[in-house]
Amino acid sequence: MILSDRDIRLALKEGNVKITPTDGLDRRIGPDGIDFRLGNTFLVFERNKQPYIDPRRSETVKGTTRQVVVKTGEPFIIHPHELVLATTLERVTLCDELLGRLEGRSSLGRLGIIVHSTASIFHPGWDGTATMELGNLGVMPVALYPRMRICMFTFERMSSPVERPYGSDGSKSKYQGQDGPLPSGVWEELEAELEDEQLHQGVQTGLELAGEDEAS
Numbered sequence: 595m596i597l598s599d600r601d602i603r604l605a606l607k608e609g610n611v612k613i614t615p616t617d618g619l620d621r622r623i624g625p626d627g628i629d630f631r632l633g634n635t636f637l638v639f640e641r642n643k644q645p646y647i648d649p650r651r652s653e654t655v656k657g658t659t660r661q662v663v664v665k666t667g668e669p670f671i672i673h674p675h676e677l678v679l680a681t682t683l684e685r686v687t688l689c690d691e692l693l694g695r696l697e698g699r700s701s702l703g704r705l706g707i708i709v710h711s712t713a714s715i716f717h718p719g720w721d722g723t724a725t726m727e728l729g730n731l732g733v734m735p736v737a738l739y740p741r742m743r744i745c746m747f748t749f750e751r752m753s754s755p756v757e758r759p760y761g762s763d764g765s766k767s768k769y770q771g772q773d774g775p776l777p778s779g780v781w782e783e784l785e786a787e788l789e790d791e792q793l794h795q796g797v798q799t800g801l802e803l804a805g806e807d808e809a810s
Contacts, residue, residue: 597692597749599625605692611749612687627697627748630682633723634740636662636670637679637775649780659777669737672707678728679775683741687721691755696724697746706732709745718752719759722772 597605602623605611613619613628622629643657659679664670672678688694694716698709711727726745730736738744761770769776 595751596626597751599623602628602749605689605749610689610692611694614685615683622743624746627746629699629743630684630686630724630745630747631741632738632744633681633683633774634664634666635681635774636664636728637777638662639677655777664740666740669739671735671737672728672730673735674706674730674733676730677711679777680726680728680738680744681773681775682724682726682745685721685723685773686716686747688716688718688749689755690718690759691752693718693750693752694720695748695750696726697748699743699746702744705736706730706734707736707738716747717760718756719761719767721761721770723774725769725772725775 602611603620606613606619619628637659640658640660644654646654647658648654662670670678686694696710696714696716698707702709708729708731709726711729713725713727716724724745724747728738761767
């Protein structure tokens with residue numbers, strides 16, 4: 595169930611949702627969410643540093659991003675078909691029974707700006723700023739400014755408090771506590787992925803051997 599404006603205010607009052615900084619927060623609360631503002635730090639991709647990125651070879655990502663810090667009042671220009679990692683100005687902390695969801699704003703969407711490609715969910719227990727996968731689907735470059743309203747957060751109540759919130763011991767929460775745009779942490783999953791692959795190959799090999807024995 596998505597929280598209404600009155601339930602969002604109650605969640606803030608009770609500390610189930612914590613958002614900082616709080617300046618202008620109440621007037622950015624809509625019927626079903628809160629507008630978040632754009633931070634001033636961006637990660638832009640350097641296309642000439644590597645021939646490609648391989649999710650199984652961490653060395654292929656070295657040098658592929660460069661940090662850009664934009665002063666308040668100055669524009670950041672995002673070009674057509676460009677992907678940029680950016681951060682929200684606000685930091686949000688969620689209790690163990692609320693899920694956050696990052697949504698785009700229609701006014702910017704009509705200019706071609708999207709705020710995420712796949713990652714819209716912030717799990718119960720989340721604490722940190724939100725990294726956005728900013729993209730420009732339009733045909734014209736667009737100027738974005740730090741502190742402008744860039745996205746909206748909605749909040750949904752779980753059927754019950756989760757047993758292992760994001761950021762708890764053993765949860766492998768790669769992005770917990772982030773205070774700026776972070777690059778992909780997909781390589782942290784590689785060891786478990788390879789173990790699963792080897793197990794699968796072993797099972798398949800066993801089945802093949804069993805089939806050969808039956809045929810003989």
